[in-house]
Amino acid sequence: MATISKYTTDVGLRYRVRYRKPDGKQTDKRGFRTKKEAEAFANTVEVSKLRGEFVTEAAGRVTVGELWPRWIATKQGMKESYKRTLNVAYSTHVEAKWGAVPVGKVKRSEVREWVHGMAKSASVSRRAHGILAGILDLAVDDKAVHANVARGIPLPRKVRQKHAYLTVPQLATLASHAKANAGMVWFLGTTGLRWGEAVALRGKHVDRERRRIRVEVSATMVGSTLVPDTPKGGVARDVPVTKFALERVPKALPEAVLLPVPSTGRMRTYSPGSESWFSGALTRAQAEDPKIPDLVIHDLRHTAASIAISSGANVKAVQRMLGHTSAAMTLDVYSDLFEADLDAVADAIEAKLAAECGQNVGTGAAS
Template identity: 25%
Template structure:
């Protein structure tokens, strides 16, 4: 059998196979060689598969392109994905994939390589859900490579899919704590308004950063979400989904807080800079009118948590806090769903249903006020 062991090869993958195709190319008998097997048995099995594929005309010449190079080309071609999703995948690549398996040739990447990579992510302490998403991205990219016949098969199919743990328990603040927190932090940063709006409207961070003064109807106390700001500080028309393009009612106090912010922060800067002020019409903006980065908001958020000694929650948890405040008031779940811009009420129920422990009890007790079957002794 034309299977050999190269004692000079580095590491433990010293076995390789080689066979002649029966064709002559440039006066030389054409042969196929593939290296990098740990055992003779693995090499023999791979050679048998390669020979069979060659006879059927299905053999693919191994590509010398690195997986990292291919991944970036694949990501660039995904024009149907939302920009935020593209940014997330790119972040996975730069932070984890590139250094983990990006250096391996696309044609030589194995299921074992991916298993070791997944293990390394888990050892880093990444959340199970994050590990699962990164694996799914790798699987999708290799699936595309298989369809384009760049590789014979998607080796990720042989890897057990990482399991995400149960959903993280939502951490929300109580009404009294929210009030104290806002009072303690007000006036300590121009970006305080973003935190206030997250609590009072339940909007996503990108929606808050993309909010314009022209989107607000001060008389009807209503705002319309029509654009967002991406993590790359780009203003993007539209929202996360079609249902995210929505109207959100504002409380009387929220209207007054917005007016105060415009009067004390925005207008003075517009007057000071004059024509140099960027006319983006943004409510939350830099001191020259430009869009704000999520990093800038995060820096202020972390500072406020430290200053107040508040329980550590994420900025996004303020959206959950908003939902919990509405639930405490007995607001109908459909109204909450509409305010949050969920694609369906079922998503809202799945996310916040556990915050309504007394709903069935209250419903059962309420029936007694309608139906009377027992007599009352007077």
């Protein structure tokens, strides 16, 4: 049990609380102006020890910045591209606000104000919050704080952007204006491959007889360079490819790049956003067909999903083609493409009722 004693200072009477930490070592805290304050602190110490929540003041002095290297080191299994994203998010959004703050001084109200006052997209705000919360989880594990004040805070909601889809004729128009890169447009617009997956393909990944593409490598952006890495989700998959698309992609030797830079034959080693040929092709295609929406290369993946679904592919097949972790994810991402299914269900039920009831049930009046 804690003991309380008084002592005299130049500014008057003060009280000291002497107590034992969970490890049995004795320590004290002094400077309380009244005995009531000292008793309140002593009671708090005893209760926190019983609950397993005791934290020494010294432990709580470690800063968020001091724990950051340890936390990021736990992410060794992550893709290098995402690890770089975390480093940028920490240095840009977390370090300036929290780097020098002791973990024991981080207040829940201040975390909430920081998250919602960041004036950034929901994704950026949530990522920055996740870094701080992860560091504070480490502080809890180290008994530097007894609870993570960043957990459970309401976060900005992500608003899913409306996808841009091309019709097959529009895809053909875009491909015609892509000139030497027409094969890439057809390939992306019908297979649904991600950019990194497509540029990493080699001749050995194509089975032209079975019309299959084996996706087992993805070129991931690290800094300003694309480097080989595992596909998103870390799982290889087989993707169906049409004979039409294969005919527009030259055959390649097993180790040769399937979709290289047309002028050099080398692997494309830059991000999709820097593909100037695409913006030029899009501008020319829109001049021919003003109904073609503004889009980026990744939207060709959405176009492939749209074509597959409108052609009657079931959701599990589309999931496997796109490499989604579940059919539920596919339904969530492309919920707008399945709206027509509701009409089809209603039409099918009405046709069945009409056939089995022997009358046109659609003309009956409500009673």
